[in-house]
Amino acid sequence: MGKVIAITGASAGIGRATALRLARDGAAVVVCARRRNRLEEVVEEIERAGGQALPVVADVTREADMQALVASSCERFGRLDVMMCNAGFGIYGTIDTIAPAEMQRLLDVNYLGTYHAVRAALPVFRRQGRGHVIIVSSIVGKRGVPYVGAYAATKFAQVGLAECLRAELEGSGIHASVVFPVSTETEFFDVMVRESGHATRAAGPRQTAGDVAEAIARAIERPAPEVYPYRVARGLVLLNAIAPGFCDRLVKRWSRKPI
Numbered sequence: 001m002g003k004v005i006a007i008t009g010a011s012a013g014i015g016r017a018t019a020l021r022l023a024r025d026g027a028a029v030v031v032c033a034r035r036r037n038r039l040e041e042v043v044e045e046i047e048r049a050g051g052q053a054l055p056v057v058a059d060v061t062r063e064a065d066m067q068a069l070v071a072s073s074c075e076r077f078g079r080l081d082v083m084m085c086n087a088g089f090g091i092y093g094t095i096d097t098i099a100p101a102e103m104q105r106l107l108d109v110n111y112l113g114t115y116h117a118v119r120a121a122l123p124v125f126r127r128q129g130r131g132h133v134i135i136v137s138s139i140v141g142k143r144g145v146p147y148v149g150a151y152a153a154t155k156f157a158q159v160g161l162a163e164c165l166r167a168e169l170e171g172s173g174i175h176a177s178v179v180f181p182v183s184t185e186t187e188f189f190d191v192m193v194r195e196s197g198h199a200t201r202a203a204g205p206r207q208t209a210g211d212v213a214e215a216i217a218r219a220i221e222r223p224a225p226e227v228y229p230y231r232v233a234r235g236l237v238l239l240n241a242i243a244p245g246f247c248d249r250l251v252k253r254w255s256r257k258p259i
Helices: 013-024 034-050 063-077 100-128 148-168 189-195 209-221 233-242 244-254
Strands: 004-008 026-033 052-057 082-085 133-135 174-179 183-185 206-208
Touching: 004 013, 004 063, 004 100, 013 026, 013 034, 013 052, 013 209, 026 034, 026 063, 034 052, 052 063, 063 100, 082 100, 082 209, 100 133, 100 148, 100 174, 133 148, 133 209, 148 174, 174 209, 189 206
Parallel strands: 004 026, 004 082, 026 052, 082 133, 133 174, 183 206
Antiparallel strands: none
């Protein structure tokens, strides 16, 4: 058996693609989401291909559910090597049109969901003397773009958590990586339309969930602090550090304007 890897938000999109990709390499995958039927479909596909998978129905906003996720992983496979924090959703709109309740829901899922999962995994990693936290953020967690300020704020929060965690864990054998995808073709945008109440149009670079999964697989083999599946996106981060005002004008081209 290869590594034991728990993935939140594994029923679709990047989480699902990564579970399938890692299982092909021999990893035992613990797939977590709220939709049991979708999880079972992922497990069936993995097992048909000869892989090992365990479905765990859980909600990342509940501390007890994340503790149960880690416990289930250890009970079934004897250990946990990687916690991949991937669950999340987005809402678009200007800051003054995002209601406080909507902002709280984003924080609960995107940030606190990550926090609960990391906090549940760390005691196991410390006992083992090894482990790897992977947090799936977004390029807007490094450089915000118009109309996604509420979502971007939660992605920036994930990055801050990871940076502090990385420094705390230096030399411990436990790694922390942050993944910064650009727009990825998944059901994420269908959820965003539903949550926001209207569709948008947007320009800019795109990638597939498979592209992100490949980048994550490489990061598990060779841990890196930051992972850019669309490599050119790293240039945006550097440009923003050097010329933030110019970057403000540039990213307006990629804003998700309401239709």
